[in-house]
Amino acid sequence: MKRTHLLSAGLLSLFSTFALSATFTFTAIPDADESNLRTRFEKVADYLSEQLDVEVKYIPVKSYSAAITAFRNNQVQLAWFGGLSGVQARGLVPGSEAIAQGFEDQYFKSYLIANHSVDIKSFDDFPVLNNYTFTFGSKGSTSGRLMPQFFIEKNLGKPVEQIFKRIGFSGDHSRTISQVEAGVYQVGAVNYKVWDTAVEKGQVDTSKVKVIWESPTYPDYQWTVHSGVDNDFGAGFKEKLTQVLIGMTDKDLLASFPRSSFIPAKNSDYQPIERVAKTIGMID
Amino acid sequence: MPRTMTFAGFSFVGHWQKITLLLLLMVSVCWFFADTEVIALEPWIELGRMGQGFIHPNFFATEYLFEALWQTISFALLGITLGLLLGFPLALCYQHPLIAAICAFIRAIHEIFWALIFLQIFGLSAITGILAIALPYAATFARIFSDILQQAPRHTLFSLPKGTDKLSAFIYGRWMHMYPQIVDYIRYRFECALRSSAVLGFIGMPTLGFYLESAFRQGHYEQGGALLILFVLLIGSIRFWAKPIFLWLYLPLAIYFLPPIPAIDGQIIWRFLSVDILPPMLQGQPFLSWFDIDILSKVFDWAYKLITQQVFPGMIATLVLAFCALGLTYLLTLILLPFNTRLMMPKVIILIMRAVNLILRSLPEYLLAFVLMMLLGPSMLPAIIALALHNSGLMVFLMARQADSVTVPLTYQPRIDQYSYLVIPNLYPHFMGLLFYRFEVIIRETAILGMIGVMTLGFYVDSNFSEIRFSGALLLLVFTAGLNVIVDYLARRLLH
Structure with missing residues (x-):
């Protein structure tokens, strides 16, 4: 009995492959609110499908590394990556290209935030962070890990392990805020948009936690597309896709990312990110 | 009960007393080295x-909620079924040391890590989730079934007529004796599989954990609270909806409603085996050049760096954390057990404690640690307490049934006497056996706590996966598994 089930599962899976091969699939994780991912991004899929005239499907993922794996295995042909994950993904898939970025992503930045109980002095415009406890966001985040680590190491002249008493990875920007607010960690690094939105919505008690430093700007999130899409979906597909992404003006769709609009981008825009990742040893 | 009578010194200290003292000694040493700093905080806003x-749970905040509930059940069911199909034959040849070693190795790697490996090969696919449950569960079934079958009484075997074929002898002589125990165990593992299935959501399987983890991580507590309540209810009501007869209905439905499975691409599997798992300096190099002196020395440097910077610190943290959690589990179980024993408590309290146990064992340690971290700060303490609460909940659940089945002669009158001189001594060997088995589980579970930042081996494995360094992750996993195999071996030596 059970064996027949397995067999039928095998057969079913064969059928589903045929169904999938003609579908253009993408994935995206927003840097802020991850609730109702599918409901929100299926709307984006509908928009793309309408404009591109192919079937478009959205696959929800949990982490940048899962997004990279899906992109590498061609399970998705298009992905909304963070700065670092984009660089990693394009390194693994030769010929893949960054085609569009958010308007805000041209000059993204990170904040360092601190609990009110610590009185941090600045030296040469950079806070002296020695011997405090510190939390990054998720391990693979550009604004919550990569860039803050780079700026801290550059300004204080030693690796973060030697600067902080304790280092954590909260896993998420909003978590970083609530942990520094509660004093679980004294200092933390956070994506500026997530912080600004939380302050605006009154989700953070600014008498308990405040921004102590603002980073220089760097490029962040972008749409990266697979090399083979022109073959699979017709000549000029990549160009058309770029135009459709840039042409996305519906506030409701853009709010899912959340970005005010998309503008063209290219791989070389992300060279600074790649250099930084190599400097701190996150990629070889 | 084996009693070691020695003429020298401590002959009055019994076998189990020695083992207990040894355990407590190890725990105190580890507790001394553990990072248990409580950091003064202001957790009250967040708490x-x-x-x-939890007061205002929002059951409508989660999209595709029914699908998530169904897939949680379906992954568990299919995982267990496949696990049984693989586990039964393995149980029959478990005596073979090689099979036992392979099974110990497979068991030693947490479902989450199996899933992260299969994710590279099968992508975000139901196959990834089902195999991640089936494989370690098969290895566990193999061991437990083999243990159970060993205990079958021999008298039926001897009374079978001469010339009975091997299969019939096995079925009637051993299997049928142990059938109720085996079914009991499968039922218990189904509950575990539901938990595993939910936890696989943390890395992207479409189960309850997918939404649960996001909700807690991002502070959507109305949604998180609702999901957690649903999850506890799902586990608490298993015996109502998972009657064996329904399984014939659920299984085909589970297969039919699986999310679409993307094609299995042989090239991806080959790439994983021939490129990804190799140290970076060997990737893309022809096989013969691997043995060049400078490449070999680079591989050596790579492994040396990983082992000194990640494997050793991770292993020490894992052991320290696991021993502390084990000690606390031991104490908590002994404290909670009388409250769950009919002999000691009125019915009302037993009922309340059943609910407490259900909640303790259903809550993923990950979430417990997460909440405790807000209260106690980012040391090892939240992880220790979370592991101990979860595991003692399970231990008490398993022990209480046994405690109730001990028959008490009428000559013992007062309750506490009966409990201390009859029930506890009766249960103690089994209790210690279970505790040492939980130790293996605790070590495996420290993996998950690594994902929230306690620097166990799991932390480093997770970091390697998130930096797309599969070879590093696999090297760490081999050490993780090796550690578990050794612990398992030592625990068995100590108990027998």
Whole structure:
């Protein structure tokens, strides 16, 4: 009995492959609110499908590394990556290209935030962070890990392990805020948009936690597309896709990312990110 | 009960007393080295938000909720079924040391890590989730079934007529004796599989954990609270909806409603085996050049760096954390057990404690640690307490049934006497056996706590996966598994 089930599962899976091969699939994780991912991004899929005239499907993922794996295995042909994950993904898939970025992503930045109980002095415009406890966001985040680590190491002249008493990875920007607010960690690094939105919505008690430093700007999130899409979906597909992404003006769709609009981008825009990742040893 | 009579010194200290003292000694040493600093905090704003979330759970905040509930059950069911199909034959040849070693190795790697490996090969696919449950469960079934079958009484075997074929002898002589125990065990593992299935959501399987983890991580506590309540109810009501007869209905439905499975691409599997798992300096190099002196020395440097910077610190943290959690589990179980024993407590309290146990064992340690971290700060303490609460909940659940089945002669009158001189001594060997088995489980579970930042081996494995360094992750996993195999071996030596 059970064996027949397995067999039928095998057969079913064969059928589903045929169904999938003609579908253009993408994935995206927003840097802020991850609730109702599918409901929100299926709307984006509908928009793309309408404009591109192919079937478009959205696959929800949990982490940048899962997004990279899906992109590498061609399970998705298009992905909304963070700065670092984009660089990693394009390194693994030769010929893949960054085609569009958010308007805000041209000059993204990170904040360092601190609990009110610590009185941090600045030296040469950079806070002296020695011997405090510190939390990054998720391990693979550009604004919550990569860039803050780079700026801290550059300004204080030693690796973060030697600067902080304790280092954590909260896993998420909003978590970083609530942990520094509660004093679980004294200092933390956070994506500026997530912080600004939380302050605006009154989700953070600014008498308990405040921004102590603002980073220089760097490029962040972008749409990266697979090399083979022109073959699979017709000549000029990549160009058309770029135009459709840039042409996305519906506030409701853009709010899912959340970005005010998309503008063209290219791989070389992300060279600074790649250099930084190599400097701190996150990629070889 | 084996009693070691020695003429020298401590002959009055019994076998189990020695083992207990040894355990407590190890725990105190580890507790001394553990990082248990309580950091003074202001957790009340955030804990207030969490409390609000549980008081006003929002059951409508989660998209595709029914699908998530169904897939949680379906992954568990298919995982267990496949696990049984693989586990039964393995149980029959478990005596073979090689099979036992392979099974110990497979068991030693947490479902989450199996899933992260299969994710590279099969992508975000139901196959990834089902195999991640089936494989370690098969290895566990193999061991437990083999243990159970060993205990079958021999008298039927001897009374079978001469010339009975091997299969019939096995079925009637051993299997049928142990059938109720085996079914009991499968039922218990199904509950575990539901938990595993939910936890696989943390890395992207479409089960409850997918939404549960996001909700807690991002502070949507009304949603998180609702999901957690649903999850506890799902586990608490298993015996109502998972009657064996329904399984014939659920299984085909589970297969039919699986999310679409993307094609299995042989090239991806080959790439994983021939490129990804190799140290970076060997990737893309022809096989013969691997043995060049400078490449070999680079591989050596790579492994040396990983082992000194990640494997050793991770292993020490894992052991320290696991021993502390084990000690606390031991104490908590002994404290909670009388409250769950009919002999000691009135019915009302037993009922309340059943509910407490259900909640303790259903809550993923990950979430417990997460909440405790707000209260106690980012040391090892939240992880220790979370592991101990979860595991003692399970231990008490398993022990209480046994405690109730001990028959008490009428000559013993007062309750406490009966409990201390009859029930506990009766249960103690089994209790210690279970505790040492939980130790293996605790070590494996430290993996998950690594994902929230306690620097166990799991932390480093997770870091390697998130930096797309599969070879590093696999090297760490081999050490993780090796550690578990050794612990398992030592625990068995100590108990027998």
